[in-house]
Amino acid sequence: MRCQKLHDWEVTPEEAERIQLSLASRIQRSLESRAPIRPSTVAGAVVSAEAAAVAVLRTSDFAMVEAQRVELPRPVATPMHYRPGLMAFAYGPALLRAFELVESPVDVVMFRAHGIAHPRRLGLAAHLGLLLGVPSVGCADKLLCGEHAPPGLERGEWTPVRDGDEIIGACLRTRGGARPLFVSPGYALSVEGSVDLALLTASRYRMPEPLREARPLAEGH
DNA sequence: GCGACAG
């Protein structure tokens, strides 16, 4: 996959936040097109302290058709250097190198991170979706910002995540009785479209299949 | 102002 270069990655935290604010307006425009998506392939992208991994799955049978892994440069993502809200600046370069290795066509990407459910509306999933020019969704275990009511216990039930007047994501029950997942639009998808994609890709398990496949690639080896 | 804070 090819990726657009819109800015430097080696920047101060203050500069990183300015970049996020300037890119967030492009995301906003991309969310206006709320065409329902019927992907034939979905990629999952996961990072760990050691590596970034991308797994490409076919939606017909959820078989993995390609996997790529890139080790992180040693000093970048140590806990000491990680800042909530700036995750993309810690892991973005390695993730994009993994995407550059991907040869298969990818219709949509799911990230184990937030999309627009972010203090400046540019979580890693939104940021990288924009640079890749591919619709994307963020799927996280816990909230970074915003408020929500607890969703019902049945699979498919969800409540909006709100920050002030804005709806920035969904608290979604992807599996009955299990802890909900926080889903938010990345690039070129609405909240409803993001919920639909999460439910399409997660059936037996709480976590969407592309992320379940990518996780051990990022951690293992 | 203080603490919490995606991975």
Add this chain to the structure above:
DNA sequence: ATCTTGTCGC
């Protein structure tokens, strides 16, 4: 990441 609890795989 790290900790704890609830998720997940047998």
